[in-house]
Amino acid sequence: MSRFERWMAAPAAMVLVGLAGAVNKIINGEHALGTTAAMPWGLLIAGYVFFAAAATGAGLIASLGHFSGKPALMALERRGMFLALSLLIPGFGLIGIELGNPLNMIYILLSPNFTSGIWWMGFLYSIYLALLLIECYYSQVNPTNKNLKMVSALAVLNKIAAVCNLGAIFALAGVRLFWNGYYFPIYILVTAILSGAAALLTASYLTGKRAGLEIEPAIVEALGKIMAGCIVIAAAMTALKLYANLQAAEQPLRETAAALVSGPLAWRFWLGEVGAGMLLPLALLLIANFRAKHTFAAAVLILIGVFAMRADFIAAGQIIPQVVVEGVQHTAYHVYSATWTEWALLAGATGASVLMYAFAEYKFTLDAEAADTFADPECVADLTGRRKLTV
Amino acid sequence: MAHYAMLIDASRCTGCAACRIACQMQWQLPPEVFFNRLEFREQGTYPNVRQDIVPVQCMHCDNPPCLKVCPTGATYKRADGMVLIDHGKCIGCKYCMVACPYDVRQMNERGVPEKCRFCAGHVETGGQPPCVATCMNDVRIFGDLDDPNSEISKELKRRDVFQLAAHKGTKPRVFYVKSKK
Amino acid sequence: MRTFSRRTFLKAAAAATIAGAMPLAGDFTGFVRGAAEAPVTRTPSTCNGCSTNCAMFVYVKNGRLWKLEGNPIAMKNEGKLCARAYGVAADVYNPDRVQQPMKRVGDKFEPISWGQAFKEIGDKLTKIIDKHTGSSVLWLCHGGKEAYAQMLLDEIGSANYVTHYSTCFTSKTNAWDKMVGTQLTSDINRAKYMVFAGRNYAGGIMPGAMKKLMRAKERGAKIVVIDPRLCELAKIADEWIPIRPGTDLALYLGLAHTLISEKLYNESFVRQYVFGFDEFWQANRHFTAEKAAAICDIPAETIRRLAREMARNAPASFLEPGYHGLHNHYVNSTQIAQANVIVNALLGNFYQHGGLMPSASPKLGKLALPKRLQPEKGARADGAGVNNEYPTVETSRGIAQHMPDLIAAGKVKALFIYHFNPLRTAPDPEYQKRIINAELVVSIPVDWNETSVHAAHYILPEHYFLERMEAPKPISGNIAHDYPQVAMRFPALKPLHNTKDVLDILKGIAKAMNIDDLYPFTVEEDAAAQLKPLGITVDKLREVGCYEVPEAIKPGFPMKDGKPALNTVTGQVEFSVGIFKLHGRQGVPTWIPPLVSPKADNEFRLIHGKQPWHSHSVTSNNPHLLAITKSYNGTWMWINKGRAEKLGIKNGDIVTLEAKIEYKGERRTVQKSIPARVTEMLHPECVWIPSGYGNFSPRARFGYQQGVNYNDFAPARVEPLSGGCMVQEVIVTVRKGGN
Incomplete structure (x- = not known):
C-alpha cells in the first residue's frame, strides 16, 4: 500500500463512522439527534452551513482567480472548483440525512414556496452544484471554451446570492431576534470566504506535501492575506454585534449575547470561535509573515474556529426560550447536546470531503500552471504525485 | 364558508392538562407529542401571590410565519382559517419549528413537525375539539366567527380580548380573555 | 433513573397507543378518511382513575381503544x-400489566395456570381456616365495590373486610357518622359563600364539582380556599x-368561637337540632379567634371576617366537609372533622339548599339468593370496633396500614389484596413489605404494582376496567345533587390478556375450597336485579350510560313524630360523641396540637397532595401522564422561597429530604433526593410533594424510581x-445537594 493510500485510510474510516450515524438516523429518525422541539436545529445544520459556506467561499476564491488576473489566485482556480464540489456534496449529504423526509424534496419543485429561504437555498445551491459541475467538466475537457467565461460570471453572482441567502434563512425569517437583520448574510459571506480560503490552503499545502513539493509562496501569501482580512472583518463584526446585543433593549438579545460571552456557549465561543478562529491564526499569519507551515497551521485552526462559529450561531439563535406569555419564568437556557450520531455524521462528511478532493487530485488536472506550463504529462505527474499512485 | 377561531379564558384554567391528553387520544399521538401546553406564571411574594396558567397551542395565524418559511408548501392555510400540514409534502427541514413564535411545533414519529389541527375533519360536522369538550372549567370556546349566533362570536363581542405575541404580526386566530387584575 | 432508553420507551408507548387502529400514512386527511371508514363502537363505562367514577363513553375503533367522552x-x-x-384508559395497552396468573418462586414470579392457582390457593386457604378459623383471613381492598368478596368472607x-380508607379520609366519615349519622355534601349549585379547607377539587379532581364552582363564580358566589399551598382550586x-x-x-x-361569641350562629337550629352545644362551648369558650390566630398563622381579624361572612350568607354557605386533605393525616384529624360538623351546624346549613344536603342515593335492588348456613364471625383482626383496641373506628372501613403487625402477631394468616397497593400508598414501604410474611398473600391487581411485586405469593390479574362488566354503582355523592344517579361499567374491549373478572376469580377460589354455589349468578344477572327497582334494564343503561332517578331530594331536617330523626342516639346533631367518652376520650373537640412540629432552620412538615394529572399510585406508570410530569417538572418538591433562600436552595436544585422512622425497637433514617421547586405559593413551614410518584416496582418500568413519595x-x-395514618405528622430536614 502506498503512503497515499495509507493516508486515505483515516478519511475512509470517518466515512464509515458517518455511515453508521446515517443508518442510525434513518432507523431512529429525530430520536437519533440531540435536537428538541425547543432547539430543532443542531449540529447537523451547523455542519451543513459550514460545508456549504466553505464550498461557496472556495468557489468564490476560484472565481476571483479567474477574474482578478492575479497569477497566484489563477493557479487556484481549478483546485478551488474541485474543492468546492468536494465540500458541497458532503454538505448536501448532511442536510439530506438531517431532513425528516428527504424523499419529499420533489415538492421543492412541484409546489415551490417562494417566500421560504430554504426554498431559495435549495434553488441557488442546486444551480451552484450544476455550475460547478459544468466548470469542473470544462476545466478538464476544454479549459479554453469561450462559454466558460460566461458560466464563470454567472457562477460568481450565484455564489454570492447563495451564501447571502444562507444567512438570510436565519436573518429574514423574522422570529428569532438574535438572527434578525442584515448582519448574518454579510457575516456568512465573510466567514465563507475565510473558511473557503482556509480549506483551499489546507488542501493545496497537503497536496504539495504529499508530492514532496513546496507550495508556491505567492499562493500562500494570497490566501493568507484573504484569511487575515476576513478574520479582521469577522472579528470586528462579531465584536460589534455582541457589544450591541449586550446593550440591547430586548432582553432575549442580551441573554443570547450573554450565553455566548459567559453562558453555556462561552467555552466554544472563546476557545473555538475567538481563539482557534481568530486570535491564534491571525497571530500565526502575521508573526510568521505567511510562511507556508504557519499559514497551514492557521488555516487548520480557522477551519475548526469557523465550525465553532457555525455551531454557535445556530445554537445562539435558539437557546433563549421564546417569550410567548409575558412574565413566565423559563429555565434560563434551552439545552442541546449533540449525540454520537451527529458527531459521526460530521466526521463522515469531513471524511467524504477529503476523499472526494483527493480523488479529484488523483484523477484530474487541478494545477492550472501545470496544465499550461508543463505540457509534458510526466512533469504533471511529478508535480501532483499521481504517477506514484498509478504504478 | 366557516371562519374558525378559539377563545381562551386562562383565568379559568387550573392546569389539569386534560386538554393535552384528550387531544393526544383524538389524534392517537405518542406521549411526547402534544399539541397544547400550559405556561405557568407566579407573581408576588408569599402570602400575596397569584398564579396564572396560560394554555398555548397553534394560533392558526392569519399571517403564519411557519407557512411563510415552508419550502414545499406542506404548511398551508385553508379558506376557513385552519393552518394545516400536508404530511406528504413535508421534507422535515424544521424551519417551521424555528419560525414559530409560539413554540408549538412538535416533531412527530414520522419526521413531520406537527401541531394543533383545529380538529379539521371533526369540527366541520359540528364536533367540538376534545380540548374544548373535556375541559371541566370551560377554558376554551371554539367556533365559527361567521356565524353571529355562535358562542364564540357572542363572547368575542362581549369580552375584552387580546392575542399572544400580536406585535409579531402573526394575526392569531386564538384569542385570550383579558384578565381582571 | 429510567431503565428504558428513550427509544424503547417510545416504542413501548407507541405500541401501547398507536398500533393498529390508525393509518400510518402521513397526510392526516388520509387519517380522517380512515377514521371515518373504520367501524366505531361507543360503550358506556365509568372511569377508574380515582374513586370519583366519572361516567363516560369509550370509543373503540377496529377493536382498539380510540377516545373517551364524558357522559353529560x-x-x-x-x-x-x-x-x-385518558391516562388510565390508555393504560389498557400498558406493557406492564400483569398478563396472566403468576406464582412467586423465590424472588421471581413464574406463570401459573388459573386452574392450578385456584387449586393451590384454595388448598392453602382451607388449611389455614381449618387451623386458625376464618378470622385469620383478611380481604384488603380499595373499597366501594367488593360485595362479592364480602360473600366469601x-x-x-x-369479619376482616378492610379498605384503604384509613389511609385516606376515615376521620371525616367517622366523625360525621357518629355526630350526624350520615355524610352531608356541599350544595355548590346554590351556595353563596363557600369555604374549602383541605379540599382541592381541581387537584383531587371532580370535574362536575369544578363545573359547578365555575357556574357559582359566574353568578357571584364567593369561594375561599384555606390551604398551606396555593393549590389549583385556590387559583x-x-x-x-x-x-x-x-x-x-x-x-x-376560632370560627366556632366567633360565631358563638358574636351571636352569629343559628340559635334556633342549635336549640332544635343540636345535642351537646353547652358542653362544646364550656370546653372552648376561651378559645378565641386571637388564640386560634396564634396557632394557625391566620390573622384573628381574618378568622372573624370569615365567620361573619359565612354567617351573613347562611344557610347558603358552608365549610366544605373535606376529604383526603385534612382527614387521617394528623393526630387531631378526628377533632378537625368534628369541628367541621360544628361550624356547619352553627351556620344552620344542614339539609338546607346552598348549605349541606344529603347525597342523593338510588335505591338499588338485591339479587335474591338462597340463604346459606354460615359460621359466626370472630373479632376483627385489624382491631376496628374491638374493645381495648380501636373501638371507635368504623368497622365498615377498618384499618389498612398495620397489616405486618397483624401478621407478626399471628392474627392474619391469609391476605387478599384487591385493587389496592399498600406498599406504595400506605406509610413506610419498608414496613409494609413484611406483608409477605403471611402464610398466603394473594394480590388481585391489573398491573405490576409494588404490592404484587414485593409482597404477593400469587398474583391473579383482573380484567382491565375497560374489559369488564361491573354491577351498577350509585354515582351521585360527595357533592350535592338533587337527583340520584346510577351508572355501570360495560366491557368496551375484549380482554387483551389471560385475565379474569373478580367474580370469576372468587368463583374459582370458592370452588377450589369446595364451597358450592356461592356465586350462582353472573355480573349481568346481578346488575339486572339491582336495577329492577329503578324500573330500568341493563340494556337501557347500556344505551344511556348513566341514569338519573327523577325523584328529587328535598331540603329539610329529617323529622319523625315532630322530633329530629338523624341516625344518632339523640336524633340530633351530636356535638359531643358519646362513644368517644365511653372509651375515655373527650366527646367534644378541643385544641390538640399536632404530634410534631418543625423547629430548626432546616426542618419542615412534609405534606402532600394530588397533582391534577396523577391519582396517587394508580397512574404512576402511565407514559402519557408521566410525559405531562416531565413537561412541568411534576416530581419536584415545593418549598417556600424565603426558606429555600436561607438554605441556599435555588429553583431546580437537588435537595435531600431526611426523616427518622421510629418504632418500638426499630429506628431507621430515610433519605431521598429530589429537585426543589422554589415558590412563593407555599407556607414557609412545610414542604409539599405530589402523591403520585416514588414508584419502586421494577416491573412498572415507565414510572420506576421517578420522584419520591x-x-x-x-x-x-x-x-x-x-x-387514620397521620402521615403529615412527619418532620423532614432539607438540605441542598443529593445523597
Whole structure:
C-alpha cells in the first residue's frame, strides 16, 4: 500500500463512522439527534452551513482567480472548483440525512414556496452544484471554451446570492431576534470566504506535501492575506454585534449575547470561535509573515474556529426560550447536546470531503500552471504525485 | 364558508392538562407529542401571590410565519382559517419549528413537525375539539366567527380580548380573555 | 433513573397507543378518511382513575381503544373528564400489566395456570381456616365495590373486610357518622359563600364539582380556599388564605368561637337540632379567634371576617366537609372533622339548599339468593370496633396500614389484596413489605404494582376496567345533587390478556375450597336485579350510560313524630360523641396540637397532595401522564422561597429530604433526593410533594424510581379514634445537594 493510500485510510474510516450515524438516523429518525422541539436545529445544520459556506467561499476564491488576473489566485482556480464540489456534496449529504423526509424534496419543485429561504437555498445551491459541475467538466475537457467565461460570471453572482441567502434563512425569517437583520448574510459571506480560503490552503499545502513539493509562496501569501482580512472583518463584526446585543433593549438579545460571552456557549465561543478562529491564526499569519507551515497551521485552526462559529450561531439563535406569555419564568437556557450520531455524521462528511478532493487530485488536472506550463504529462505527474499512485 | 377561531379564558384554567391528553387520544399521538401546553406564571411574594396558567397551542395565524418559511408548501392555510400540514409534502427541514413564535411545533414519529389541527375533519360536522369538550372549567370556546349566533362570536363581542405575541404580526386566530387584575 | 432508553420507551408507548387502529400514512386527511371508514363502537363505562367514577363513553375503533367522552348526565363530571381518565384508559395497552396468573418462586414470579392457582390457593386457604378459623383471613381492598368478596368472607366466617380508607379520609366519615349519622355534601349549585379547607377539587379532581364552582363564580358566589399551598382550586378562588399545616382545628374552633361569641350562629337550629352545644362551648369558650390566630398563622381579624361572612350568607354557605386533605393525616384529624360538623351546624346549613344536603342515593335492588348456613364471625383482626383496641373506628372501613403487625402477631394468616397497593400508598414501604410474611398473600391487581411485586405469593390479574362488566354503582355523592344517579361499567374491549373478572376469580377460589354455589349468578344477572327497582334494564343503561332517578331530594331536617330523626342516639346533631367518652376520650373537640412540629432552620412538615394529572399510585406508570410530569417538572418538591433562600436552595436544585422512622425497637433514617421547586405559593413551614410518584416496582418500568413519595418518610401509625395514618405528622430536614 502506498503512503497515499495509507493516508486515505483515516478519511475512509470517518466515512464509515458517518455511515453508521446515517443508518442510525434513518432507523431512529429525530430520536437519533440531540435536537428538541425547543432547539430543532443542531449540529447537523451547523455542519451543513459550514460545508456549504466553505464550498461557496472556495468557489468564490476560484472565481476571483479567474477574474482578478492575479497569477497566484489563477493557479487556484481549478483546485478551488474541485474543492468546492468536494465540500458541497458532503454538505448536501448532511442536510439530506438531517431532513425528516428527504424523499419529499420533489415538492421543492412541484409546489415551490417562494417566500421560504430554504426554498431559495435549495434553488441557488442546486444551480451552484450544476455550475460547478459544468466548470469542473470544462476545466478538464476544454479549459479554453469561450462559454466558460460566461458560466464563470454567472457562477460568481450565484455564489454570492447563495451564501447571502444562507444567512438570510436565519436573518429574514423574522422570529428569532438574535438572527434578525442584515448582519448574518454579510457575516456568512465573510466567514465563507475565510473558511473557503482556509480549506483551499489546507488542501493545496497537503497536496504539495504529499508530492514532496513546496507550495508556491505567492499562493500562500494570497490566501493568507484573504484569511487575515476576513478574520479582521469577522472579528470586528462579531465584536460589534455582541457589544450591541449586550446593550440591547430586548432582553432575549442580551441573554443570547450573554450565553455566548459567559453562558453555556462561552467555552466554544472563546476557545473555538475567538481563539482557534481568530486570535491564534491571525497571530500565526502575521508573526510568521505567511510562511507556508504557519499559514497551514492557521488555516487548520480557522477551519475548526469557523465550525465553532457555525455551531454557535445556530445554537445562539435558539437557546433563549421564546417569550410567548409575558412574565413566565423559563429555565434560563434551552439545552442541546449533540449525540454520537451527529458527531459521526460530521466526521463522515469531513471524511467524504477529503476523499472526494483527493480523488479529484488523483484523477484530474487541478494545477492550472501545470496544465499550461508543463505540457509534458510526466512533469504533471511529478508535480501532483499521481504517477506514484498509478504504478 | 366557516371562519374558525378559539377563545381562551386562562383565568379559568387550573392546569389539569386534560386538554393535552384528550387531544393526544383524538389524534392517537405518542406521549411526547402534544399539541397544547400550559405556561405557568407566579407573581408576588408569599402570602400575596397569584398564579396564572396560560394554555398555548397553534394560533392558526392569519399571517403564519411557519407557512411563510415552508419550502414545499406542506404548511398551508385553508379558506376557513385552519393552518394545516400536508404530511406528504413535508421534507422535515424544521424551519417551521424555528419560525414559530409560539413554540408549538412538535416533531412527530414520522419526521413531520406537527401541531394543533383545529380538529379539521371533526369540527366541520359540528364536533367540538376534545380540548374544548373535556375541559371541566370551560377554558376554551371554539367556533365559527361567521356565524353571529355562535358562542364564540357572542363572547368575542362581549369580552375584552387580546392575542399572544400580536406585535409579531402573526394575526392569531386564538384569542385570550383579558384578565381582571 | 429510567431503565428504558428513550427509544424503547417510545416504542413501548407507541405500541401501547398507536398500533393498529390508525393509518400510518402521513397526510392526516388520509387519517380522517380512515377514521371515518373504520367501524366505531361507543360503550358506556365509568372511569377508574380515582374513586370519583366519572361516567363516560369509550370509543373503540377496529377493536382498539380510540377516545373517551364524558357522559353529560353524570353529576360528578357533567360530560367532562380530567387527564387521568385518558391516562388510565390508555393504560389498557400498558406493557406492564400483569398478563396472566403468576406464582412467586423465590424472588421471581413464574406463570401459573388459573386452574392450578385456584387449586393451590384454595388448598392453602382451607388449611389455614381449618387451623386458625376464618378470622385469620383478611380481604384488603380499595373499597366501594367488593360485595362479592364480602360473600366469601361471610362464608368462611371472617369479619376482616378492610379498605384503604384509613389511609385516606376515615376521620371525616367517622366523625360525621357518629355526630350526624350520615355524610352531608356541599350544595355548590346554590351556595353563596363557600369555604374549602383541605379540599382541592381541581387537584383531587371532580370535574362536575369544578363545573359547578365555575357556574357559582359566574353568578357571584364567593369561594375561599384555606390551604398551606396555593393549590389549583385556590387559583380560581376569590381568596386564598394560607394556613400553618396541622392547625386547621384551631381555625375551626376560632370560627366556632366567633360565631358563638358574636351571636352569629343559628340559635334556633342549635336549640332544635343540636345535642351537646353547652358542653362544646364550656370546653372552648376561651378559645378565641386571637388564640386560634396564634396557632394557625391566620390573622384573628381574618378568622372573624370569615365567620361573619359565612354567617351573613347562611344557610347558603358552608365549610366544605373535606376529604383526603385534612382527614387521617394528623393526630387531631378526628377533632378537625368534628369541628367541621360544628361550624356547619352553627351556620344552620344542614339539609338546607346552598348549605349541606344529603347525597342523593338510588335505591338499588338485591339479587335474591338462597340463604346459606354460615359460621359466626370472630373479632376483627385489624382491631376496628374491638374493645381495648380501636373501638371507635368504623368497622365498615377498618384499618389498612398495620397489616405486618397483624401478621407478626399471628392474627392474619391469609391476605387478599384487591385493587389496592399498600406498599406504595400506605406509610413506610419498608414496613409494609413484611406483608409477605403471611402464610398466603394473594394480590388481585391489573398491573405490576409494588404490592404484587414485593409482597404477593400469587398474583391473579383482573380484567382491565375497560374489559369488564361491573354491577351498577350509585354515582351521585360527595357533592350535592338533587337527583340520584346510577351508572355501570360495560366491557368496551375484549380482554387483551389471560385475565379474569373478580367474580370469576372468587368463583374459582370458592370452588377450589369446595364451597358450592356461592356465586350462582353472573355480573349481568346481578346488575339486572339491582336495577329492577329503578324500573330500568341493563340494556337501557347500556344505551344511556348513566341514569338519573327523577325523584328529587328535598331540603329539610329529617323529622319523625315532630322530633329530629338523624341516625344518632339523640336524633340530633351530636356535638359531643358519646362513644368517644365511653372509651375515655373527650366527646367534644378541643385544641390538640399536632404530634410534631418543625423547629430548626432546616426542618419542615412534609405534606402532600394530588397533582391534577396523577391519582396517587394508580397512574404512576402511565407514559402519557408521566410525559405531562416531565413537561412541568411534576416530581419536584415545593418549598417556600424565603426558606429555600436561607438554605441556599435555588429553583431546580437537588435537595435531600431526611426523616427518622421510629418504632418500638426499630429506628431507621430515610433519605431521598429530589429537585426543589422554589415558590412563593407555599407556607414557609412545610414542604409539599405530589402523591403520585416514588414508584419502586421494577416491573412498572415507565414510572420506576421517578420522584419520591410521602409514605417513604412516615412510620406506620394508627390514630386511635378513627384509625387514620397521620402521615403529615412527619418532620423532614432539607438540605441542598443529593445523597
